[in-house]
Amino acid sequence: MILLDADVLLIDIRFPRDANFAVNQQLLEWLRSEHRAAGIAAQALLEVVGILSFNVSPAKIPALARQVARQYRLTVVPDWKSQPEYAGCRVQDVLDQMTRQMALGDAVQAVQIERFAPQAECLLTWNARHFVGKLVIPVFTPQEWLAQQISPAS
Template sequence: MVKKKRKKEVIFVDSNVFIIDLRYKKDKDYKINKSFLDYLYEKKTGITSVFNLLEICGILSFNLNERQIVELYHYFPDKYNVEIIPSPLLELSLPQLAIRKVFEVINRKVSFGDALIISLVESYIPHITHFLSWNAIHFKKKISVEASLKVLTPREFLTPPGNPLP
């Protein structure tokens, strides 16, 4: 009998999960969001994109000075124990994506920002097992990678089947 090798868990995390942790401590989902990020840190299975990291820095730039934004950018991967795809090096160019590819994703009824993320995932990290976002509904049935991809909110991810969390 041949044992089926279990696929390594690789979790792509959308910007809004990090924004809740960094800015919205009173959000109704803050505790479950924090539990998910703690899980991610411990398991070392998290990935996000340089687009997401730049979006996070842009959102927080209204409340941070230049030094704080630079520190956030550089220390973010260590703070959350996540890998930045393709790279967080400021000296590099943004990931190359064909306009046709982004346009094809937009034709799936997806906003431009979400289409950029989906295009990057499909082009650079098609091996993800989970895509986590508080806006999971925007991504369900929109990402063309493996059929087994689970698109979930952090609450859904942490909820045992048949045992909903409060």
């Protein structure tokens, strides 16, 4: 499974003028066309919902996370059916992650990945510098990852 960070979805949904929009589209299309399993940490999905909540009817917000996950064919980790608590993280684990100089949202996401998706192939984020060397899985920007997948050597 390839994990996506919130920024990949937000660029697609809200920021078509972003400098990375074309590569972002290429990544999402490649994942669809190659039928690759994709996922998202619950923390990252809730970040997307929080940002979208400013332009969505309050009545629609509770269903928004499932709609986004379904639209992008994402597995949410941890699975909310088996782990219905917000983050599934111990406070000490989040604090330990913060010793690597991570903001709260990134630290929670890192702990969720370590606890619930350590077998993931990688995390794709436009903010790779926030995560490189701090996760149990490799981290790439979508551009770096696509270059590896589409290179002539493949």
